[in-house]
Amino acid sequence: MSCAVRPLSEPTMHASRFFDMRDPFEQSVSVTFGQLDTARTVASVEQAAEILMDPRWPNRGPRHTRACAALLDWSERPSQPQAVRVWVTFCKAAQEAGILMSARPH
Numbered sequence: 714m715s716c717a718v719r720p721l722s723e724p725t726m727h728a729s730r731f732f733d734m735r736d737p738f739e740q741s742v743s744v745t746f747g748q749l750d751t752a753r754t755v756a757s758v759e760q761a762a763e764i765l766m767d768p769r770w771p772n773r774g775p776r777h778t779r780a781c782a783a784l785l786d787w788s789e790r791p792s793q794p795q796a797v798r799v800w801v802t803f804c805k806a807a808q809e810a811g812i813l814m815s816a817r818p819h
Contacts, residue, residue, distance in 0.1 A: 734759040738800050743814040744807050761803040772810040780806040
């Protein structure tokens with residue numbers, strides 16, 4: 714499966730300020746856990762965390778570990794650059810696991 718994110722360009726997010734877990738990413742990502750599963754749109758740190766912790770995640774490889782570490786870093790220092798790091802590492806982990814469907818701007 715090829716990555717629909719060409720190349721992983723980092724979204725810029727919003728002005729520098731406290732970043733809430735529910736604030737939207739500039740670019741959402743769609744993932745699915747299988748043929749019978751409906752696509753899920755991941756558009757925030759909160760949604761990325763929910764999907765990363767889902768027991769159906771098929772491959773908890775090194776990129777999944779990096780994405781979880783990015784979430785932990787974000788929780789300790791919520792900021793725009795950390796949120797962008799969550800987005801990038803989540804996309805790479807989803808691609809590694811074969812569940813990434815697409816990425817699209819809001």
